Amino acid sequence: MATEVKVPTLGESVTEATVGQWLKKPGEAVKADEPIASLETDKVAIEVPSPVSGVLGELLVKEGDTVNVGAVIATIEDGGAPAAKAASAAPAPAKAEAAPAPAATPAPAAPAPAAAPAAESESASGPITLSPAVRRLVLEHGLDPSRITGTGKDGRLTKDDVLAAIAAGTAVAAAPAGASPAASAAPASGPSREQERVKMTRLRQTVARRLKEAQNNAAILTTFNDVDMTAVIEARAKYKDLFEKKHGIRLGFMGFFVKAACMALKDIPGVNAQIEGDEIVYNNFCDISVAVSAPNGLMVPVIRNAESMSIAEIEKTIADFGKRAKEGSLSMADMAGGTFTISNGGVFGSLLSTPIINPPQSGVLGLHRIEERPVVRNGQIVARPMMYLALSYDHRLIDGREAVTFLVAMKNAIEDPTRLLIDL
Known part of the structure; x- marks a missing residue:
């Protein structure tokens, strides 16, 4: 039995919000009233709590999507349903494990080492959830967020944490994905001219609009x-x-x-x-x-x-x-x-x-x-x-x-x- 997660009332005259960040991933266990998503309105970021305990099921909207009050954004499955779904969703690995026994050959062991690093990477990055502002700051400075101590709610990384780490000189640069330590240490061949486009948050858009209105309307x-x-x-x-x-x-x-x-x-x-x-x-x-x-x-x-x-x-x-x-x-x-x-x-x-x-x-x-x-x-x-x-x-x-x-x-x-x- 799935329970719907709906966008809560956001305040007087506020009818819509933007999905800023999913704080949980599909398949993760959640408790009742535990935040699973962050919504951004014109003024504040609001966390959406889980209505029941269970496992996060399907995410019906993506980060950056605009949602209205009362819209269904996800489902929460009861404790038993997701296990069966997970088993049926991944039949191939189960067969791969069973195959080596009768054949008694070492061939099926080859995929295991390749899968292990991927699982390690996922588990290492999984617990780190970054708000749009923190993500942008980390990307701008090329930092490894796992090496910065978070002081926010549930140990989350805040903008102040990143700025403090930069000021103290304790922030560690992130290695390029898939790069070896030797490759990471190698100097760049030339100056970078890369660009990145990040959509303005709803809050930043509102701040920009109101400040410009103040300049236009007031002396x-x-x-x-x-x-x-x-x-x-x-x-x-x-x-x-x-x-x-x-x-x-x-x-x-x-x-x-x-x-x-x-x-x-x-x-x-x-x-x-x-x-x-x-x-x-x-x-x-x-x-x-x-x-x-x-x-x-x-x-x-x-x-x-x-x-x-x-x-x-x-x-x-x-x-x-x-x-x-x-x-x-x-x-x-x-x-x-x-x-x-x-x-x-x-x-x-x-x-x-x-x-x-x-x-x-x-x-x-x-x-x-x-x-x-x-x-x-x-x-x-x-x-x-x-x-x-x-x-x-x-x-x-x-x-x-x-x-x-x-x-x-x-x-x-x-x-x-x-x-x-x-x-x-």
């Missing part, structure tokens, strides 16, 4: 300021152990910036507003979108009512988003809405950038790396840990004066964190 302008991080760094160093002991989470920098942004948005409500037709919608709450890294790229989940949260609650929410992003379990509900975005390019080493707003929002704050630079304090040139802040905004709604005032409010709050406690 985007960016203004900058810098902030002295000395006070925040000292506060973090002084209280990080007590903070972690009490709240069970590390004290980072994002909690300070989210809290400071909420205060600045309260003072400059236009940055927290949006244009709808010929009306301006002012939001009396702060739903802060924060960019987090995921295997399929950057995701932007939303911290709801961040203005009413403590720094500890903000840090816990961001940590939870980061964990779920790596596991691929962020939902579309997590990313819906948002009134203002904070993007931290500093974690990747960015010194300066001009971020693009996320429509229908009207502002995005870009954070950058912290580095010591010479500044003048009390007439003396001293080295201080400085960070550039960049605010990109829709000039149709926000004037330059408001944008600069917003950044100055951010600067004052970060350079004197006491302001965050007394709402000043």
Whole structure:
């Protein structure tokens, strides 16, 4: 008896998805609720769980196919059915094993050595399932994914794992298929001019479309300021152990910036507003979108009512988003809405950038790396840990004066964190 696997409900107004990856192969045993496939929608990757325990049967769609909600994509056979099917599907090997006994000749033994390497290769590569983003990164750098430790769900390889291995110099180049060690070590005869075409994921297509729409529809302008991080760094160093002991989470920098942004948005409500037709919608709450890294790229989940949260609650929410992003379990509900975005390019080493707003929002704050630079304090040139802040905004709604005032409010709050406690 076969059980159908159907595309689950994908969220409000989402009717179709793309099959990103099959996580199981036909004939493999699966447990109830174990993920067997990954679907990509316009916003997130969603795993399709097996409805029952059994063995994965026929795959009715291929990776890259577009499927609608409710469509049948595979079948799950009960535990006994696949064994019989497997036996009937491969009668030739059974006869080959039986043939040598009466003939008592060594001839049938010849295929065995040839079959062994193939089985070895299949078993070695079988457990490694790569998302499209990871597969593309591995191919671009010619790496052996089996030599990189995965930290994702069920030990899967994430984009961060590959990037970390490349940065640490521990990534091992993959040998060409069928090549001997001597051939692998031989230098290339000349520069390669090979090309590879990889279809854009549905998520990347949506990101590209929305960013282009933002450039076409909004009058985007960016203004900058810098902030002295000395006070925040000292506060973090002084209280990080007590903070972690009490709240069970590390004290980072994002909690300070989210809290400071909420205060600045309260003072400059236009940055927290949006244009709808010929009306301006002012939001009396702060739903802060924060960019987090995921295997399929950057995701932007939303911290709801961040203005009413403590720094500890903000840090816990961001940590939870980061964990779920790596596991691929962020939902579309997590990313819906948002009134203002904070993007931290500093974690990747960015010194300066001009971020693009996320429509229908009207502002995005870009954070950058912290580095010591010479500044003048009390007439003396001293080295201080400085960070550039960049605010990109829709000039149709926000004037330059408001944008600069917003950044100055951010600067004052970060350079004197006491302001965050007394709402000043």
